[in-house]
Amino acid sequence: MPIPVWDYRGEYAVERETILEAVERVFRSGRLILGGEVRAFEQRFADYCGLRFGVGVNSGTDALFIALKVLGIGSGDEVITVANTAVPTVSAIVSTGATPRFVDIDPATHLMDADQLEHAITPRTTCVLPVHLFGQCVRMERVQAISRKHGLFVLEDCAQAHGATRHGTMAGAMSDVAAFSFYPTKILGGYGDGGMVVTNDEALAARARRLRMYGMERESFAEEHGYNSRLDELHAAILLTKLDRLDSYVERRRALAARYHEALAETSLVLPQTDDANLHAYYLFVVRHPKRDRIIDELAKRDIAVNVSYRWPIHLMPAYRWLGYREGDLVYTERVMQEVFSLPMYPSLSEEDQDRVCASLHEILQIIDDGR
Ligand SMILES: Cc1ncc(COP(=O)(O)O)c(C=O)c1O
Structure with a gap:
C-alpha cells in the first residue's frame, strides 16, 4: 500500500460522527455565514493561544494580509521575513504594497536567524514577520528585543505552529498580532480553507473584523475599504470539534x-x-x-x-x-x-x-x- 506524506482519511474514519454532527448542526441552523459557530471558534481558539481576540478569515494568507493591514503596513514600508517559507508569507506582504526584505536562517533549526535582524533594518522597516516553520518557534525574545529597540511591529506567521510553545508561551502570543492557517494539512486543519488573526489588542481585532467584511461594522455601510474574507460557519463548526483534540x-x-x-x-x-x-x-x-x-x-x-x-x-x-x-x-x-x-x-x-x-x-x- 502506498504511504502518502499526509492523509486526512484515517482521522476522518475515527472522527466521522463528530464531524458530521457538526455539519448537520450548521445545515439545520439557518445560518451559514458569521454566526455562532464562528464566534465560538474564534473565542475558543484565542483562549487556547492565551489571547483575548480571534478573527476568523478565509485562509492563512488572508490572516497575514489582514494582520499587516491592521498594523497599517502598506506602500513604502519594508517587512523583514525569511525566504525559507511558504510563498504566501511573502505574497501577503506584497499584496499590502509593502516590500519584503529577507534575513538568512539558522542552519540548525531552519528558522529566522534573529541575530541577523538588525542588519536588515532600514529607515523604512516597520514590521518583522517571523515564521514558526515546521512546528517550531523562532527565538522570539531576541526578535522582540530588537523590534522594541527600533519601534517595529511584530507579526508571527503561525500557519505551521498550532500548539507549539517557546518558554511555555504559545505560538501566536509573542507578538502584536499573529496569523494562523487551518488549511487541511495543518496541525489544526479543516476540511477546506480557513485562517485566523489573533491578538490581545481590542482595536486591532475590531479593525480585522471590519476588514474581513467589506470594511463594514453595520450592514451595507463601509467605514473603510475592505475585503471579503470570512471563515464559514461550516468550517468553524468542524474546527471546533477538532480543537478539542x-x-x-x-x-x-x-x-x-x-x-x-x-x-x-x-x-x-x-x-x-x-x-x-x-x-x-x-x-x-x-x-x-x-x-x-x-x-x-x-x-x-x-x-x-x-x-x-x-x-x-x-x-x-x-x-x-x-x-x-x-x-x-x-x-x-x-x-x-x-x-x-x-x-x-x-x-x-x-x-x-x-x-x-x-x-x-x-x-x-x-x-x-x-x-x-
Ligand atoms: C508558513 C505559512 N504561511 C502561510 C500559509 C498560508 O496559509 P493558507 O494556505 O491557509 O493561505 C501557509 C500554508 O500554506 C504556510 O505554511
Whole structure:
C-alpha cells in the first residue's frame, strides 16, 4: 500500500460522527455565514493561544494580509521575513504594497536567524514577520528585543505552529498580532480553507473584523475599504470539534517524531534539531541529505511519498526577482533547500507504516553510503 506524506482519511474514519454532527448542526441552523459557530471558534481558539481576540478569515494568507493591514503596513514600508517559507508569507506582504526584505536562517533549526535582524533594518522597516516553520518557534525574545529597540511591529506567521510553545508561551502570543492557517494539512486543519488573526489588542481585532467584511461594522455601510474574507460557519463548526483534540494531535506528532529520531539516529540523514526553549509541534519532520533527490526517487519506487519544504528560495523566484536579490545572498537558506525533504507525518500515520518508511530509508542509505 502506498504511504502518502499526509492523509486526512484515517482521522476522518475515527472522527466521522463528530464531524458530521457538526455539519448537520450548521445545515439545520439557518445560518451559514458569521454566526455562532464562528464566534465560538474564534473565542475558543484565542483562549487556547492565551489571547483575548480571534478573527476568523478565509485562509492563512488572508490572516497575514489582514494582520499587516491592521498594523497599517502598506506602500513604502519594508517587512523583514525569511525566504525559507511558504510563498504566501511573502505574497501577503506584497499584496499590502509593502516590500519584503529577507534575513538568512539558522542552519540548525531552519528558522529566522534573529541575530541577523538588525542588519536588515532600514529607515523604512516597520514590521518583522517571523515564521514558526515546521512546528517550531523562532527565538522570539531576541526578535522582540530588537523590534522594541527600533519601534517595529511584530507579526508571527503561525500557519505551521498550532500548539507549539517557546518558554511555555504559545505560538501566536509573542507578538502584536499573529496569523494562523487551518488549511487541511495543518496541525489544526479543516476540511477546506480557513485562517485566523489573533491578538490581545481590542482595536486591532475590531479593525480585522471590519476588514474581513467589506470594511463594514453595520450592514451595507463601509467605514473603510475592505475585503471579503470570512471563515464559514461550516468550517468553524468542524474546527471546533477538532480543537478539542489539538493537544492530542500534537502529542501524537511528537511521539511519531521521537520514533523517527530513534529509528534514524544512526543513519547519514541530518535529523531536525529542537531549540531547548521550544516545544516542537512537528508539523513536518524535516531531514537533510546531500543525495536528497536520489533518496526521494528510491522512496517513490517503494510507494512512499515525501515532501520538499522548500525546494526553491523565494528571493530567487521569478515572481520576486524585482526585489533585487541574487544567488548567494542568503547562504544557509539556499544551501539547506538543496538537501531538505520531509517524511510522512500526520496523527493517523500508523507505526507499521512509519516502520516501513524507516526500514526503506535504512536500505536506501546503505546503498548510497556504500557508493553504489
Ligand atoms: C508558513 C505559512 N504561511 C502561510 C500559509 C498560508 O496559509 P493558507 O494556505 O491557509 O493561505 C501557509 C500554508 O500554506 C504556510 O505554511
